[in-house]
Amino acid sequence: EPEVTQTPSHQVTQMGQEVILRCVPISNHLYFYWYRQILGQKVEFLVSFYNNEISEKSEIFDDQFSVERPDGSNFTLKIRSTKLEDSAMYFCASTDTDTQYFGPGTRLTVL
Amino acid sequence: SQELEQSPQSLIVQEGKNLTINCTSSKTLYGLYWYKQKYGEGLIFLMMLQKGGEEKSHEKITAKLDEKKQQSSLHITASQPSHAGIYLCGADIGSGTYKYIFGTGTRLKVLA
Numbered sequence: 001e002p003e004v005t006q007t008p009s010h011q012v013t014q015m016g017q018e019v020i021l022r023c024v025p026i027s028n029h030l031y032f033y034w035y036r037q038i039l040g041q042k043v044e045f046l047v048s049f050y051n052n053e054i055s056e057k058s059e060i061f062d063d064q065f066s067v068e069r070p071d072g073s074n075f076t077l078k079i080r081s082t083k084l085e086d087s088a089m090y091f092c093a094s095t096d097t098d099t100q101y102f103g104p105g106t107r108l109t110v111l
Numbered sequence: 112s113q114e115l116e117q118s119p120q121s122l123i124v125q126e127g128k129n130l131t132i133n134c135t136s137s138k139t140l141y142g143l144y145w146y147k148q149k150y151g152e153g154l155i156f157l158m159m160l161q162k163g164g165e166e167k168s169h170e171k172i173t174a175k176l177d178e179k180k181q182q183s184s185l186h187i188t189a190s191q192p193s194h195a196g197i198y199l200c201g202a203d204i205g206s207g208t209y210k211y212i213f214g215t216g217t218r219l220k221v222l223a
Contacts, residue, residue, distance in 0.1 A: 043199060045211040056209040091153055100156040
Protein backbone atom coordinates (compact mmCIF):
# COMPACT_ATOMS: atom_id res chain seq x y z
CA GLU A 1 0.00 0.00 0.00
CA PRO A 2 1.39 3.43 -0.89
CA GLU A 3 2.41 5.61 2.02
CA VAL A 4 3.61 9.08 2.87
CA THR A 5 7.16 9.18 4.13
CA GLN A 6 8.94 11.85 6.14
CA THR A 7 12.60 12.49 6.84
CA PRO A 8 14.28 12.83 9.18
CA SER A 9 12.34 11.11 11.92
CA HIS A 10 14.05 13.32 14.50
CA GLN A 11 15.84 16.62 13.96
CA VAL A 12 17.72 18.49 16.65
CA THR A 13 18.77 22.05 15.92
CA GLN A 14 20.00 25.15 17.64
CA MET A 15 17.73 28.15 18.04
CA GLY A 16 18.10 30.50 15.09
CA GLN A 17 19.14 27.79 12.65
CA GLU A 18 17.24 26.93 9.51
CA VAL A 19 15.66 23.50 9.18
CA ILE A 20 14.07 21.73 6.26
CA LEU A 21 11.64 18.94 6.90
CA ARG A 22 11.03 16.60 4.00
CA CYS A 23 7.99 14.67 2.94
CA VAL A 24 7.35 12.38 0.01
CA PRO A 25 3.60 12.32 -0.64
CA ILE A 26 1.83 9.53 -2.46
CA SER A 27 2.72 9.89 -6.11
CA ASN A 28 -0.63 10.67 -7.75
CA HIS A 29 -1.91 12.95 -5.00
CA LEU A 30 -2.40 16.61 -5.69
CA TYR A 31 -3.10 18.17 -2.29
CA PHE A 32 -0.45 18.38 0.41
CA TYR A 33 -0.53 19.55 3.99
CA TRP A 34 1.65 20.27 6.97
CA TYR A 35 0.46 20.05 10.56
CA ARG A 36 2.26 20.24 13.84
CA GLN A 37 1.66 19.01 17.35
CA ILE A 38 3.49 20.53 20.28
CA LEU A 39 3.98 17.94 23.00
CA GLY A 40 0.82 17.59 25.06
CA GLN A 41 -1.15 20.02 22.92
CA LYS A 42 -3.66 19.88 20.09
CA VAL A 43 -2.75 19.20 16.51
CA GLU A 44 -2.52 22.45 14.53
CA PHE A 45 -2.97 23.02 10.83
CA LEU A 46 -0.10 24.91 9.20
CA VAL A 47 -0.58 25.00 5.45
CA SER A 48 -2.15 23.31 2.45
CA PHE A 49 -0.63 23.24 -1.01
CA TYR A 50 -2.14 22.58 -4.40
CA ASN A 51 -0.98 23.11 -7.94
CA ASN A 52 2.42 24.36 -6.80
CA GLU A 53 1.08 27.07 -4.56
CA ILE A 54 -0.23 27.59 -1.08
CA SER A 55 -4.02 27.24 -1.02
CA GLU A 56 -4.60 27.87 2.69
CA LYS A 57 -2.45 28.76 5.66
CA SER A 58 -2.98 29.32 9.34
CA GLU A 59 -1.93 32.23 11.52
CA ILE A 60 0.98 30.11 12.71
CA PHE A 61 2.40 29.94 9.19
CA ASP A 62 4.16 33.28 9.22
CA ASP A 63 7.15 34.54 7.24
CA GLN A 64 9.46 32.16 9.07
CA PHE A 65 7.81 29.23 7.31
CA SER A 66 7.82 28.28 3.67
CA VAL A 67 6.84 25.25 1.65
CA GLU A 68 8.07 23.97 -1.65
CA ARG A 69 7.64 21.09 -4.02
CA PRO A 70 11.07 21.28 -5.61
CA ASP A 71 11.12 18.23 -7.83
CA GLY A 72 7.67 16.75 -8.26
CA SER A 73 8.13 14.17 -5.53
CA ASN A 74 9.34 15.92 -2.38
CA PHE A 75 7.27 18.40 -0.39
CA THR A 76 9.32 20.42 2.05
CA LEU A 77 8.67 22.66 5.02
CA LYS A 78 11.37 25.18 5.80
CA ILE A 79 11.67 27.09 9.03
CA ARG A 80 14.10 29.93 8.48
CA SER A 81 15.16 30.82 12.01
CA THR A 82 13.94 28.28 14.51
CA LYS A 83 12.61 29.28 17.91
CA LEU A 84 12.28 27.17 21.03
CA GLU A 85 8.51 27.14 20.55
CA ASP A 86 8.91 25.48 17.14
CA SER A 87 9.75 22.23 18.94
CA ALA A 88 6.99 19.84 17.95
CA MET A 89 6.03 16.86 15.84
CA TYR A 90 5.48 17.90 12.26
CA PHE A 91 3.16 15.79 10.15
CA CYS A 92 2.85 15.85 6.41
CA ALA A 93 -0.26 14.58 4.62
CA SER A 94 -1.46 14.16 1.07
CA THR A 95 -4.90 13.47 -0.33
CA ASP A 96 -6.55 11.98 -3.32
CA THR A 97 -10.18 13.11 -3.62
CA ASP A 98 -11.31 12.84 -0.02
CA THR A 99 -8.95 10.62 1.97
CA GLN A 100 -5.92 12.01 3.74
CA TYR A 101 -2.79 9.94 4.21
CA PHE A 102 -0.38 11.01 6.90
CA GLY A 103 3.31 10.49 7.26
CA PRO A 104 4.81 9.23 10.51
CA GLY A 105 6.03 12.67 11.49
CA THR A 106 9.32 14.44 12.18
CA ARG A 107 10.10 15.33 15.75
CA LEU A 108 11.82 18.72 15.76
CA THR A 109 13.72 19.69 18.88
CA VAL A 110 15.04 23.23 19.09
CA LEU A 111 17.70 23.82 21.74
CA SER B 112 -13.85 27.99 25.85
CA GLN B 113 -12.64 25.69 23.09
CA GLU B 114 -13.86 26.40 19.58
CA LEU B 115 -14.17 22.68 18.84
CA GLU B 116 -15.12 20.76 21.92
CA GLN B 117 -15.01 16.99 22.18
CA SER B 118 -16.76 14.87 24.76
CA PRO B 119 -16.02 12.86 26.66
CA GLN B 120 -12.36 13.71 27.22
CA SER B 121 -11.64 10.08 27.99
CA LEU B 122 -13.52 6.85 27.85
CA ILE B 123 -12.88 3.35 29.12
CA VAL B 124 -15.14 0.63 27.79
CA GLN B 125 -15.29 -3.12 27.93
CA GLU B 126 -14.55 -4.92 24.68
CA GLY B 127 -17.73 -5.49 22.73
CA LYS B 128 -19.50 -2.39 24.02
CA ASN B 129 -20.74 0.43 21.80
CA LEU B 130 -19.59 3.99 22.36
CA THR B 131 -20.13 7.50 21.05
CA ILE B 132 -17.79 10.48 20.87
CA ASN B 133 -19.10 13.96 20.18
CA CYS B 134 -17.55 16.99 18.53
CA THR B 135 -19.36 20.30 19.03
CA SER B 136 -18.86 23.84 17.82
CA SER B 137 -20.77 27.08 18.22
CA LYS B 138 -19.85 27.83 14.61
CA THR B 139 -20.74 26.11 11.37
CA LEU B 140 -18.44 23.24 10.51
CA TYR B 141 -17.32 23.41 6.90
CA GLY B 142 -15.91 19.99 6.26
CA LEU B 143 -15.71 17.87 9.39
CA TYR B 144 -12.92 15.30 9.63
CA TRP B 145 -12.41 12.49 12.10
CA TYR B 146 -8.94 11.14 12.85
CA LYS B 147 -7.41 8.58 15.13
CA GLN B 148 -4.03 8.93 16.76
CA LYS B 149 -2.26 6.09 18.46
CA TYR B 150 -0.34 7.21 21.52
CA GLY B 151 2.91 8.84 20.43
CA GLU B 152 2.27 8.14 16.77
CA GLY B 153 0.89 9.84 13.70
CA LEU B 154 -2.63 10.51 12.54
CA ILE B 155 -4.94 8.18 10.72
CA PHE B 156 -7.71 9.70 8.68
CA LEU B 157 -11.08 8.08 9.34
CA MET B 158 -13.83 10.01 7.60
CA MET B 159 -14.85 13.34 6.15
CA LEU B 160 -18.36 14.78 6.34
CA GLN B 161 -19.47 17.85 4.48
CA LYS B 162 -23.22 18.00 4.18
CA GLY B 163 -25.69 18.55 6.98
CA GLY B 164 -27.28 15.25 7.91
CA GLU B 165 -24.53 13.25 6.24
CA GLU B 166 -23.58 9.87 7.67
CA LYS B 167 -20.69 7.62 6.73
CA SER B 168 -19.53 4.23 7.91
CA HIS B 169 -16.31 2.32 7.69
CA GLU B 170 -16.14 -1.11 9.24
CA LYS B 171 -17.54 -0.65 12.76
CA ILE B 172 -17.22 3.13 12.87
CA THR B 173 -20.06 5.46 11.88
CA ALA B 174 -19.87 9.23 11.84
CA LYS B 175 -22.69 11.73 11.44
CA LEU B 176 -22.85 15.46 10.93
CA ASP B 177 -26.01 17.10 12.23
CA GLU B 178 -28.35 19.11 10.02
CA LYS B 179 -27.13 22.42 11.41
CA LYS B 180 -23.51 21.38 10.80
CA GLN B 181 -22.45 22.28 14.31
CA GLN B 182 -22.11 18.84 15.85
CA SER B 183 -20.72 15.52 14.76
CA SER B 184 -20.76 12.17 16.47
CA LEU B 185 -18.54 9.15 16.03
CA HIS B 186 -20.03 5.83 16.98
CA ILE B 187 -18.10 2.60 17.40
CA THR B 188 -20.06 -0.62 17.45
CA ALA B 189 -18.77 -3.68 19.31
CA SER B 190 -15.50 -2.04 20.31
CA GLN B 191 -12.23 -3.95 20.16
CA PRO B 192 -8.82 -3.31 21.75
CA SER B 193 -7.61 -2.18 18.31
CA HIS B 194 -9.98 0.78 18.55
CA ALA B 195 -8.00 2.21 21.45
CA GLY B 196 -6.33 5.56 20.85
CA ILE B 197 -7.08 9.25 20.70
CA TYR B 198 -9.93 10.34 18.45
CA LEU B 199 -9.75 13.83 17.04
CA CYS B 200 -12.18 15.87 15.05
CA GLY B 201 -11.02 18.67 12.79
CA ALA B 202 -12.95 21.25 10.83
CA ASP B 203 -12.84 24.53 9.01
CA ILE B 204 -14.84 26.94 11.16
CA GLY B 205 -14.02 30.08 9.25
CA SER B 206 -16.79 31.91 7.48
CA GLY B 207 -15.19 33.78 4.63
CA THR B 208 -11.62 33.08 5.69
CA TYR B 209 -10.28 29.57 6.12
CA LYS B 210 -9.68 28.51 9.69
CA TYR B 211 -8.98 24.85 10.27
CA ILE B 212 -8.79 23.66 13.86
CA PHE B 213 -8.71 20.40 15.74
CA GLY B 214 -10.80 19.29 18.66
CA THR B 215 -9.56 18.63 22.13
CA GLY B 216 -9.39 14.88 21.60
CA THR B 217 -11.01 11.86 23.24
CA ARG B 218 -8.82 9.14 24.72
CA LEU B 219 -10.38 5.73 24.29
CA LYS B 220 -9.29 2.64 26.14
CA VAL B 221 -10.90 -0.71 25.42
CA LEU B 222 -10.54 -3.40 28.03
CA ALA B 223 -10.19 -6.97 26.77
